[in-house]
Amino acid sequence: MRMVIVTGMSGAGKSTALKVLEDTGYFCVDNLPIPLFLKFVEMSAQPDANLDKVAIGIDIRGGRSFARLAEELDVLKEKEIPHEILYLDAGDDVLVKRYKETRRSHPLAKDGRLDKGIAAERKELEFLKMRATYIIDTSNLLTRELNQEIRKIFVEGKEYKNLYVTILSFGFKYGIPSDADLVFDVRFLPNPYYIEELKEKTGQDKVVQQYVMDNDKAPVFLEKVTELLEFLLPNYILEGKNQLVIAVGCTGGKHRSVTLANAIYEKMKEKEDYGFRIEHRDITKDSITKAK
Incomplete structure (x- = not known):
């Protein structure tokens, strides 16, 4: 029983x-x-x-x-x-x-x-x-x-290690998330905002993702962050941590941070030892601000 x-x-x-x-x-x-x-x-x-x-x-x-x-x-x-x-x-x-x-x-x-x-x-x-x-x-x-x-x-009988990870994109101009445990700044990458045909799109659009990831530094950043998380997560569990918020930020939280947060999520979500979710805090704030 x-x-x-x-x-x-x-x-x-x-x-x-x-x-x-x-x-x-x-x-x-x-x-x-x-x-x-x-x-x-x-x-x-x-x-x-x-x-x-x-x-x-x-x-x-x-x-x-x-x-x-x-x-x-x-x-x-x-x-x-x-x-x-x-x-x-x-x-x-x-x-x-x-x-x-x-x-x-x-x-x-x-x-x-x-x-x-x-x-x-x-x-x-x-x-x-x-x-x-x-x-x-x-x-x-x-x-x-x-x-x-x-x-x-x-039901599925999968091993559970008591750690749930939220990968959160955000815009620095709206403030760093107060519950963030790790914060990564991707403002070193070229900003799609200044490309006319990309300005109104977001990191959810493939054309923006391609623009961001085509930069030589983006795949290197993704690889290094993934390696860092693979090292950190089991050690956080050993310290008794059961929730982790990984925040990825750019200027407005609409293009670069969304693209990289999605990429990190796709890399990590298949790891059965942890639970993962993705959230984009500020992805619509620029359009809302302009509408006002």
């Missing part, structure tokens, strides 16, 4: 994860009271239970008894009952935004202060994150991307 404990920060996507698991054949139980946790696990593990795949949603709603969960997990280990822990996380600012959009109240925000509730929850869940088999940071994930990651782990 495969048993998955789904937990993590409120608002990080646990309900979505449980729904995906249920759709793929898991018997799912959400918000199981902690005093019933061990009994349920032991019953599910019995041969006559006829359960091949079980997912249990556990979170801070367990109240005062939540602290007992660490002891219960120790018992599972002692009894050699196999289990995996899927921990869903997100940045504090993202969680605040999600709560405000849904107008839900945080289970620990007794005085109405979301930030205090999130901080308290993060502290109480720390022991679970330390024990987690898989950690998925959903800060920059769309629902379908989270679905894909969960299916990759629990």
Whole structure:
């Protein structure tokens, strides 16, 4: 039997994860009271239970008894009952935004202060994150991307190394992304903006891509960045990092940065050890600014 404990920060996507698991054949139980946790696990593990795949949603709603969960997990280990822990996380600012959009109240925000509730929850869940088999940071994930990651782990059986990489193009004139871990400046390449027939196009257009990549320095840059990432990613994992934002910038975020971000993504996306997504932050900002 495969048993998955789904937990993590409120608002990080646990309900979505449980729904995906249920759709793929898991018997799912959400918000199981902690005093019933061990009994349920032991019953599910019995041969006559006829359960091949079980997912249990556990979170801070367990109240005062939540602290007992660490002891219960120790018992599972002692009894050699196999289990995996899927921990869903997100940045504090993202969680605040999600709560405000849904107008839900945080289970620990007794005085109405979301930030205090999130901080308290993060502290109480720390022991679970330390024990987690898989950690998925959903800060920059769309629902379908989270679905894909969960299916990759629990359906396709691919090895998961707890690192999700966002490759982000941007324009320096609009500011460096505040969440960037690595920033690459491609303004050393000729700017298509000054070519009349390319000015209104973007790095999504093949003619712009060809112009940028035809420069001798562009393929060399791409090769060196790829080699650097192949070295860095496994080392970031060893340091416990589970999310990485690689920002590629040019002046306006429309031509060169988009082209190179796409090229890096195409080079890296086939690596099964990591999850990759591409985003172009400023690709339409020039046209919007002009329209105003």
